Amino acid sequence: MNKNDTPHWAANIIRTCMGLQRGEKILIVVDEPLSYARDALLAEAIKAEPGELWSYTFPDAARPFSEYPPGLLTTAAQMDIVVLLLASIDPAQEGPAWVAGREAFRNSKARAGLGAFIDQSILDLELSADYEHIADLTISLAERLRGSSTAHVTTSLGTDLRMSLAGREWKTDTGLLRGQGVFGNLPAGEVYIAPIEDSAEGVLVIDKSLPGLVLSEPVRLVFEKGRLTQIEGGAGAVYLEKAIFQHGDSIRVIAELGIGTNPQARLQGNIITDEKVLGTIHVAIGRNDFLGGKNVAPTHIDGVVSQPTVWIDGKMLMDKGQHCL
Numbered sequence: 001m002n003k004n005d006t007p008h009w010a011a012n013i014i015r016t017c018m019g020l021q022r023g024e025k026i027l028i029v030v031d032e033p034l035s036y037a038r039d040a041l042l043a044e045a046i047k048a049e050p051g052e053l054w055s056y057t058f059p060d061a062a063r064p065f066s067e068y069p070p071g072l073l074t075t076a077a078q079m080d081i082v083v084l085l086l087a088s089i090d091p092a093q094e095g096p097a098w099v100a101g102r103e104a105f106r107n108s109k110a111r112a113g114l115g116a117f118i119d120q121s122i123l124d125l126e127l128s129a130d131y132e133h134i135a136d137l138t139i140s141l142a143e144r145l146r147g148s149s150t151a152h153v154t155t156s157l158g159t160d161l162r163m164s165l166a167g168r169e170w171k172t173d174t175g176l177l178r179g180q181g182v183f184g185n186l187p188a189g190e191v192y193i194a195p196i197e198d199s200a201e202g203v204l205v206i207d208k209s210l211p212g213l214v215l216s217e218p219v220r221l222v223f224e225k226g227r228l229t230q231i232e233g234g235a236g237a238v239y240l241e242k243a244i245f246q247h248g249d250s251i252r253v254i255a256e257l258g259i260g261t262n263p264q265a266r267l268q269g270n271i272i273t274d275e276k277v278l279g280t281i282h283v284a285i286g287r288n289d290f291l292g293g294k295n296v297a298p299t300h301i302d303g304v305v306s307q308p309t310v311w312i313d314g315k316m317l318m319d320k321g322q323h324c325l
Contacts (some may be wrong), residue, residue, distance in 0.1 A: 006047075009122060009123040011041040013083060016131050017113055017175050020045060024080040025052040027110075029072070030168070033087035034061045034118060039087045041083060046197075054079070058086070064093040068101045074119070077108040085186065089116040090248060091211040096300040097128045098221040102183060103290060111177045115186035117270045126187035126273050129173035129264040137278075138174045141323075142191045145312060151195070151257055152311040153281065156320070157205040157218055161283070163226075163254060163297035164199035165312075169292055189262025189276040194203065194293030200254035204283055206303035210239055214269030219303065228252040228285055243301060247286075250297035255288035257281065258302070259318075267306065274304040279321035281308045 014020050015032045026045055030038040040056055045053055056072055076082045082105055089098060098116070105112035115122075149166040153159055174241050175188030200223040207218040219236030229252075231237045244251060246281065258275055265276035275282040287297040307321040314318075316324050 003144050006040050006044040007123070009127045010037075010044040011230040012131065013113065013186065014044040014048065015042060016176055018081050018111065018300065020050060020051045020081055021050045022254070023051040024048075025078065026050050026081040027054040027056070027076055027079045029056045029082070029084040029291060031063070031086045031088070034085055037085060037118070037123065044054070052079075054193040063199060064090040064118040065097055066093065068104075069096045072141065073101065073104045075259070076105060076110055076112075079108075079110045080138075082110045082112040083186070084114045085118045086111065086116045087118055089212075089303075091285045091299070092243065095318075099287060099300060101288070106181055106183045106290065109180045110250065111179060111182040113177055113184055113186040114198075116274055117272050121144070122187065122270075122273060125263065126173060126265050126276070128195045129187065129189075129262060131173075131188065134262055135176045136235055137176035141259065141261060142170045142172045145191065148322060149314045150313055153204070153209070153283075154255075154309045155205060155305060155307060157207055158203055158220065159205045159308065161200060161204045163201070163257065165193055165195055165257075168193050168195065170240070171292065185272065185276075187262060187265060187273060187276055189265060189278075190258045190260050192256055192291060193259035194288040194291040195254050195257055196226070197295050200226045204237060204303070204305070206283070206305055207307050208267055208280070208304040209235055209269045209271055209274045210303050211301060213239055213270045232255055240301070244298065247298040250295065251286035251299060253285060253288075253295045253297065254283070255286050255300055256284035256291055256294060256302070258284070267304070271302050275302055277304075277308070279318075279323075281305050281310060281318075290306060
């Protein structure tokens with residue numbers, strides 16, 4: 001490999017996903033285990049001849065962090081592009097800071113791409129995916145869903161959940177981040193919406209993952225008038241009960257319905273990739289004001305569901321994980 005070459009994933013992030021142009025200001029933020037990724041991203045960014053190139057590394061000794069360093073957010077607000085990749089994150093202790101930081105990026109002029117639980121395999125697979133193709137899939141699906149007002153989800157494990165989407169907008173996470181204040185995940189690939197907060201009724205069985213937790217036993221959740229009222233099922237139930245105890249009842253509220261659109265994403269117990277897997281959905285509780293909803297809460301917790309059957313406005317969109325054309 002030529003000494004001037006950088007890995008495909010680095011070029012994909014800097015040029016395809018973030019679209020760095022000559023003269024733009026870019027900030028690259030990582031934690032210590034991803035220092036090698038920082039170096040590759042910096043090397044790729046240099047090729048675009050940026051106006052300013054900054055980097056920051058979260059020291060292991062400062063983890064977990066309860067908030068981002070103020071100087072980091074101040075610098076980020078002056079950038080055109082922010083890339084933030086972490087090898088790990090403590091959802092309970094660092095999750096609120098992650099959400100607050102995301103809001104700070106969203107309210108700045110920067111376009112930001114953020115990823116957590118990033119490892120070499122994600123760089124080589126999910127972050128090396130064809131994001132032009134993923135964007136086409138995602139935008140096409142969002143167009144089909146535009147203006148919808150109801151959703152009904154079932155699975156063979158017992159999910160039977162209905163919710164209202166009336167007046168809410170389906171949003172896209174395509175991986176192609178363009179425009180001031182645009183935020184997206186790295187890796188990307190989903191359409192999502194904030195359901196009406198008091199509308200969810202029925203049972204949701206999460207069978208794959210919660211943030212940082214592979215589920216060996218499904219978690220059964222009961223929703224009434226949009227709020228989580230019952231939780232059953234092994235380690236996942238313990239996880240959710242602990243989160244509610246720590247953050248309060250505001251996180252019981254239905255927050256999101258999302259549909260994965262990344263053909264290269266894998267189910268591996270990592271929410272950042274699991275929720276992007278083509279053929280899955282994810283349902284979240286907690287904060288959703290940043291998705292177009294109205295619930296303000298300390299955190300946002302996604303649960304991934306495999307092989308769902310989904311009806312939108314009474315028409316079948318997915319049949320046991322297979323999209324209906």
